[in-house]
Amino acid sequence: MMKFDKSLWMKVHLYLSLFFLPAALIYALTGALYIFDVRENADASIQEFVLPSAPQKGEEQEIILSVLKTHNLKIPNDTQVRIQKGSATMGSIKYSASLTTNKQGESIVRVTERGLYGILLLMHKAKGKFYFDIIAVGFALSLVIFYLSGLIITSFCKKKRKQALLAFALGLTLTALAVWASI
Incomplete structure (x- = not known):
């Protein structure tokens, strides 16, 4: 039978856990609040300016910048226009x-400034730049390592294997029932 070095796995478990604790807290907080319908604009400051007419294709950047300057609003660092959900x-x-x-069908310029929660929720949803996505994928992979290292540390629950298997079976059954009941 293969023997695992428990002290090595305890260190792996400990240091990965500590490294990814900030990401875990972000995912737990934003995930739970999202379930309760707290969305990315919950703490945002949003201003809308109705345009006198619909702009022509290709004028989007010019129109947005003009509205921002007219109302003495900050110009975004990145002024390159991209289409997101049909909006420039x-x-x-x-x-x-x-x-x-x-x-009402009117063309508007909407200016949105989000607070910390909105930013974190959008990071959770992978809407930021790829830097946080690297942390997110690392965290996802580390979850598998957390469970594996936890099982190795406890030697696969040698002394309480029956109770451990029962807890796993119960968790699997309830999860499967929740999925089934949701579809």
Whole structure:
């Protein structure tokens, strides 16, 4: 039978846990609040400016910048226009300006400045730059290592294997039932 070095796995478990603790807290907080319908604009400052007419294709950047200057608003660091959900948008997940249509069908420029929660939720949803995505994938992989190292540290629950298997079976059953009941 293969013998595992428990002290090595305890160190792996400990240091990976500590390294990824900030990411775990972000995912836990934003995930739980998202379930309760607290979205990325919950702590945002949003201003909307109705345009006199619909802009022509290709004028989006010029129109957005003109509205920002007219109302003495900050110009985003990144003024390159990209299309997101049918709207021409510039800026970042913290501060952005977009050219869109409101519920009345009017063309508007919407300026959004998000607080910390909104930024973190968008990071959770992989809407930021790829830097946080690297942390997110590392965290996801480390979760597998956490469980594996935890099992190795406890020698696969040698003394309480029956109870451990029962707990796993119960968790598997309840998870499967929750998935089944949700579809």
